[in-house]
Amino acid sequence: MQVETARPVGRHLLEVRDLFVEFHTRDGEAKVINGVSYHLDPGETLAVLGESGSGKSVTAQAIMGILDMPPARIPSGQILYNGEDLLAMPEEKRRAIRGSEISMIFQDALSALNPVFSVGWQISETLRVRTGMSKADALKRAAELMDLVKIPAAKARIKDYPHQFSGGMRQRVMIAMALAMDPKVLIADEPTTALDVTVQAQIMDLLADLRRDLNMGMILITHDLGVVADVADRIAVMYAGRIIEHADVHAIYKQPAHPYTEGLISSIPRLNSKGQELATIKGLPPNLMRLPSGCKYHPRCPYMQQPICTDVVPPALDLGGGRTSACHFAKEMLDGQLHR
Amino acid sequence: MANSTGEVILSVDNLVKHFPITQGILFKKKIGAVQAVDGVSFELHRGETLGIVGESGCGKSTLAKLLMRLEHPTAGRAVLNGRDIFKLSGGELRRLRRNVQMVMQDPYTSLNPRKTVGDIIGEPFEIHTEVAPRGDRQRRVQELLELVGLNPEHINRYPHQFSGGQRQRIGIARALALKPEIIVCDEPVSALDVSIQAQVVNLLEKLQDELKLSYIFIAHDLSVVRHISDRVGVMYLGKIVEIGTEEEIYERPTHPYTQALLSAVPVPDPDARAHRDVIRLEGDVPSPANPPSGCRFRTRCWKAQEKCALEEPLLIRRAVEPHPSACHFAELKHVVA
Ligand SMILES: Nc1ncnc2c1ncn2[C@@H]1O[C@H](COP(=O)(O)OP(=O)(O)OP(=O)(O)O)[C@@H](O)[C@H]1O
Ligand SMILES: Nc1ncnc2c1ncn2[C@@H]1O[C@H](COP(=O)(O)OP(=O)(O)OP(=O)(O)O)[C@@H](O)[C@H]1O
Ligand code: SF4
Numbered sequence A: 001m002q003v004e005t006a007r008p009v010g011r012h013l014l015e016v017r018d019l020f021v022e023f024h025t026r027d028g029e030a031k032v033i034n035g036v037s038y039h040l041d042p043g044e045t046l047a048v049l050g051e052s053g054s055g056k057s058v059t060a061q062a063i064m065g066i067l068d069m070p071p072a073r074i075p076s077g078q079i080l081y082n083g084e085d086l087l088a089m090p091e092e093k094r095r096a097i098r099g100s101e102i103s104m105i106f107q108d109a110l111s112a113l114n115p116v117f118s119v120g121w122q123i124s125e126t127l128r129v130r131t132g133m134s135k136a137d138a139l140k141r142a143a144e145l146m147d148l149v150k151i152p153a154a155k156a157r158i159k160d161y162p163h164q165f166s167g168g169m170r171q172r173v174m175i176a177m178a179l180a181m182d183p184k185v186l187i188a189d190e191p192t193t194a195l196d197v198t199v200q201a202q203i204m205d206l207l208a209d210l211r212r213d214l215n216m217g218m219i220l221i222t223h224d225l226g227v228v229a230d231v232a233d234r235i236a237v238m239y240a241g242r243i244i245e246h247a248d249v250h251a252i253y254k255q256p257a258h259p260y261t262e263g264l265i266s267s268i269p270r271l272n273s274k275g276q277e278l279a280t281i282k283g284l285p286p287n288l289m290r291l292p293s294g295c296k297y298h299p300r301c302p303y304m305q306q307p308i309c310t311d312v313v314p315p316a317l318d319l320g321g322g323r324t325s326a327c328h329f330a331k332e333m334l335d336g337q338l339h340r
Numbered sequence B: 001m002a003n004s005t006g007e008v009i010l011s012v013d014n015l016v017k018h019f020p021i022t023q024g025i026l027f028k029k030k031i032g033a034v035q036a037v038d039g040v041s042f043e044l045h046r047g048e049t050l051g052i053v054g055e056s057g058c059g060k061s062t063l064a065k066l067l068m069r070l071e072h073p074t075a076g077r078a079v080l081n082g083r084d085i086f087k088l089s090g091g092e093l094r095r096l097r098r099n100v101q102m103v104m105q106d107p108y109t110s111l112n113p114r115k116t117v118g119d120i121i122g123e124p125f126e127i128h129t130e131v132a133p134r135g136d137r138q139r140r141v142q143e144l145l146e147l148v149g150l151n152p153e154h155i156n157r158y159p160h161q162f163s164g165g166q167r168q169r170i171g172i173a174r175a176l177a178l179k180p181e182i183i184v185c186d187e188p189v190s191a192l193d194v195s196i197q198a199q200v201v202n203l204l205e206k207l208q209d210e211l212k213l214s215y216i217f218i219a220h221d222l223s224v225v226r227h228i229s230d231r232v233g234v235m236y237l238g239k240i241v242e243i244g245t246e247e248e249i250y251e252r253p254t255h256p257y258t259q260a261l262l263s264a265v266p267v268p269d270p271d272a273r274a275h276r277d278v279i280r281l282e283g284d285v286p287s288p289a290n291p292p293s294g295c296r297f298r299t300r301c302w303k304a305q306e307k308c309a310l311e312e313p314l315l316i317r318r319a320v321e322p323h324p325s326a327c328h329f330a331e332l333k334h335v336v337a
């Protein structure tokens, strides 16, 4: 893909290359991931942004190897970890990497804790299963991890049950579990959507500190453009199972190079957008059973031009500086020369 | 107050809702109470939007349910068009139910999946037959669909055939069916994507202008609340801690909690990162069953002093600013980037 030729720097910590995922459903094949490519280096935060159903979580599940297959199928694509393809390596090796070096905080984390076991037990079990640590050592490490994620009086709370923790605290516990194996890659799937702004700010701070201190690469999945602007280094915007724009965070907010990104950014109410009608993206998210021809965004795009947009799938155009956009008119858009 | 005429339509006075905490199975003994709403007062004007913001569990939905008379208050009054809504019964209560409607948070579960859109929107007419005579209903439902920007021909479709944003429009159409004066919106756009959220917010604003509706708009997204509200009340642990015009709350907040809340809102501008001065609150919201003495915010407040534990700060005008603030040490601090 274009992303690669633009970055001759060799291999990345993690790289998804032209990934496709389909789900077999009663009504036919749902083409959920349609050629996703993105990469991650140590110590950086890549935000994956996109509306509900665009495929953010499914891509992450493919990386983690936790897709149910069937109904899911990966017809093609690569997931390279330090240059080695997770999809092609022997099962045992793959499991070792996924169990320890790549870790994920799940979208529905708040319900992921088991209510009948103490929090400390749940963290230490993760450790025992993965490393064969002794029970005493695992409990000690669990307390350290709870301390690392700033749970006050961690040692004393290790025997507490999930219901004795607030939402923010439970999210910290989930982060502690994800960190149990000192991962190199942390995938955080909507880690703060269920939390209040003040607690959200605490958790995002915590993740930023951990990423820096442990030199992890972090993939932050979200649809909150505010959170992204606060913490991300780079952004990959997803639409209908494909990265349609990929850029440095500052560049993308200054001047989007894809009409969908522009639509997203302009529909956020800002603290000072008082009295104006909010910009909207017309129409509906695409039906994955019957994806539109050509550019998947064309039925909603204010700049759509026939026949090129309806007939030709736009390639990811290299715009320089690691920036790509899958729009036929990306260059014009970037130069401010595209008009409705 | 851009839209409002100044006429007070609803006046809420010292509203209290405590949920008893009981122990024992056979002989239930009351061992405490969740102070979900504890002495809330405000006025709502005709044609105005009053935003209510605050963290999870601070009592926003309980307040909404009280105003809908889905919960009975422990104490307090809410006077609508001159009558206390908690004293109404029979025909008067039915008229209230017509007059105050609600849009729920979750467009995915709040609509009955087995009913057609026509049945869902027309349901209120079954109870309030005086609003639309039977023969007229289909036409009324189609008018409502059109009003909220849905295709009137889709009257026989089921909820699952619509997207989240469209389902929220269905909920709004149903709320409008009985021509209410007040609509209580409890997190109406929180479950929606930004692009869809913007459509629903625009629709609510358009309907307000056309129908002179008053909204109580509950949300935890402070940017959305500012966008739509004329006035805003900030809640913390069952109490309103600061209330004022949208501009007063966002530009000149004097309560430390409001200031912290505003400072923590992520700003969709990466260049602002370096200049932002986020106030980090320590710890969690205390349990509403056992709120701190004096000022309820004092366990997380960086300005707390002895007085704060001893004396409850009232929601009154403070020397620094004309709008009410429940802080002994209210002072101005500009926090919005
Ligand atoms: N097991 C499955 N069978 C069929 N379709 C599936 C399955 N799992 C996911 N999908 C579909 O794949 C698409 C992408 O889902 P995904 O969970 O990745 O979305 P997302 O971008 O994470 O959205 P959200 O922001 O709502 O979490 C959706 O349309 C979803 O319905
Ligand atoms: N029926 C009930 N019985 C006991 N406690 C209740 C009941 N309903 C609500 N509560 C409690 O009252 C408090 C306020 O709840 P409420 O639902 O009003 O909060 P909220 O501000 O709407 O929060 P959120 O933002 O999470 O929706 C919470 O502590 C809640 O647990
Ligand atoms: S390729 Fe055409 S339809 Fe697609 S985003 Fe660009 S202008 Fe719009």
Ligand code: SF4
Binding pocket: B255, B256, B257, B295, B296, B297, B298, B299, B301, B302, B303, B304, B305, B308, B313, B326, B327, B328, B329, B330
């Ligand atoms: S009264 Fe005291 S504790 Fe409460 S907000 Fe003001 S300074 Fe803080």
Ligand SMILES: [Mg+2]
Binding pocket: A056, A057, A058, A107, A189
């Ligand atoms: Mg997801």
Ligand SMILES: [Mg+2]
Binding pocket: B060, B061, B062, B186
């Ligand atoms: Mg609520």
